[in-house]
Amino acid sequence: EAQVTQNPRYLITVTGKKLTVTCSQNMNHEYMSWYRQDPGLGLRQIYYSMNVEVTDKGDVPEGYKVSRKEKRNFPLILESPSPNQTSLYFCASSLEWLGFGLEQYFGPGTRLTVT
């Protein structure tokens, strides 16, 4: 089944404790992206990747890191989480980036709480 998976689905952690949220897709997609969703702010893009070893900042990259060593995986790293990073996170992928976006496939979401 074609899908985007994220782990963990729920995470409660403390300020400053490094964490990684994994994202994997099995559709051989070139383009992958991370979003956070907050009430009243909608979905905002954190980082995106157009292909292996190619990543770039989205609208709200501060406090996050990503890597794209393999085509299928795009982990999101929070080196020192803070309470303002409490949010619902989504990973998404699409076939490619053509200078504009195509249909995106979303993961189920990771609800992160930082205390």
Place this chain on the structure above:
Amino acid sequence: SQQGEEDPQALSIQEGENATMNCSYKTSINNLQWYRQNSGRGLVHLILIRSNEREKHSGRLRVTLDTSKKSSSLLITASRAADTASYFCVTSGSRLTFGEGTQLTVNP
């Protein structure tokens, strides 16, 4: 910013009625997409309309695009309780940008 802005923010209708949601944006686009999100879950792609298209249909969905007015509408006909969700428009130019969504409630 190319942010799509949906209108209304919330819409409540009875089962069987039609639901219309609107999206406005600010700059030129290559395409516009509509997504649905059930509460707390991932977004699901509904339909994509290219900038050179004016109308597109998919099942009970009808999307229009007016690039001169920088606006789009999503019509869901004969709505069902299962259509209850948030609906987002996503504009695509040099960046992908999401609006804040319209919360649709379909009452049985």
